[in-house]
Amino acid sequence: MTRILQSLAEISARYDVLLCDLWGCVHNGVAPFPAALAALQGFRAQGGRVILITNAPRPARFVAEGLDRMGVPREAWDAIVTSGDAAQDAMFAGAVGRRLWHLGPQKDDGFFTEIPPEWQGRSHVERVPFDQAEGIVCTGPFDELNEVPEDYRPRFLEAKTRGLPLLCANPDVVVDMGETRIYCAGALAALYEEMGGRTMYFGKPHPPIYDMARRRMAEFGLTDDSRVLAVGDGINTDVAGAIGENLDVLFVSGGLAAEQFGADVENPNADLLRAWLDARQQDPQYTIGRLR
Template sequence: MTRIISSLAEVSASYDALLCDLWGCLHNGVAPFPAAVAALQAYRAGGGKVVLLTNAPRPAKYVTGTLDRMGVPKDAYDLVVSSGDAAQDAMFAGAVGRRVWHLGPEKDNGFFTEVPPEWQGQAGIELVPFEEAEGIVCTGPFDEMNEVPEDYRPRFLLAKTRGLPMLCANPDVVVDLGDRRIYCAGALAALYEDMGGEALYFGKPHPPIYDLARRRLAEIGVGEEARLLAIGDGINTDVAGGEGEGMDVLFVTGGLAAGQFGSDVEHPEADLLEAWLAARQHDPQFSIGRLR
């Protein structure tokens, strides 16, 4: 049975590092949540390390830039590890071929142009039209504010017929941008799989992003025996991923599933929460209305 807590400080002293989701936990896509920022700052002031673990389909450099523009202070975290980082590594290794079609908005172009140090001087990736591609790299819809996955069904039918594998750079299905819900690459990849296509995933809940986070933590002195707490609002990404990695989990109920646990977002109703979690066969150690 999950334990509902009122603040991160109630449990955080038991952990050496936090793996904290961004969208829905630290910010809403438009502005940071002040209470969440303060909670992470306080945890770091006590000696803990904070990894912002995000399914953003861009390298960490670009995610950090977005956080800066949004006003998230640098002292709220130590590292950013993104799905883009983990998926980039797979792409440059040739997971879906060398000639790829990019399905995604222009803002994600850094996924291709920001070559990681370990791949400098190695065989490159060429962006080509769909008709010439060996594989697809999906970072989201071209127009995320207006398009839905079904818009891509005709193109996906052609891709499946040609046997094109899809690298999904962001397993999230939806996120909330302010008050608006938009589709992510994970929704497109799910449709492609439903149609019989092959999709490869590297963000939460899949192991590559957690392996990368552990490597980055080791670089700043957090070893293999460290006690880690995964924090997030995605039941199929943050919670499932943390549980799959054997970590304790803090589920933020006031994010994607906020409407499921009563009228007070800050205080989820225990009976509703337990029933909802049981139906999805997840049992995070802790739950909280909003990260604070």
């Protein structure tokens, strides 16, 4: 049965590494949460390492630059692993072909232009119009503030008829940008899959992103999974992924599902929380209202 915490400090001595989600835990898409930043800095001050693990469909460099603009200090983290990093590896390996249609906003162009060192000179991937594509790379809707997955049903029907595979660079279904809930690539991929299209996922809760996170851990000389704590607000991504990898997990209830646990976001109602977790057959070791 999950244990409700008031602060990360209650358990931080048990862990050497935090695999910490970003959106909904460290920031809301607009501004960082000061208490979360203090918790991460405090963990690092005690000698811990913070690896930010996010389903952002962009390489880590672009995520770091976004955090800088938002005011997240570099002292709050040690490394970043993104769904974009893991999905890029598969794309450049040819998982969905070489001539690809990009379904996503312009801000995700770095997925194609930021070529990892190991693929320099041998990527052979070309972005092409839809009618010339042999595969789809989906990083989200073109207009994430106004479009919904159903807007893409006609295009997906044609793609399925042509047998185009879809690489989903962000398995998240929705995120909250400030007070606005927006659809992510995961929602589009789910629709395509529901329609009979072939879809591949590379972010949480799927193994490739955790494999990449472990490689980053190893760079710090850390290899003991029992000393790793995953932190996140997505029950089907952060929590399910961590449990699938046999990692301890701290569920941040004040994120995507905040309205399910009572009026006080900082202090989830224990009965509501446990009933909600039971209904989803998930049992994170710990729960906290907001990371602090």
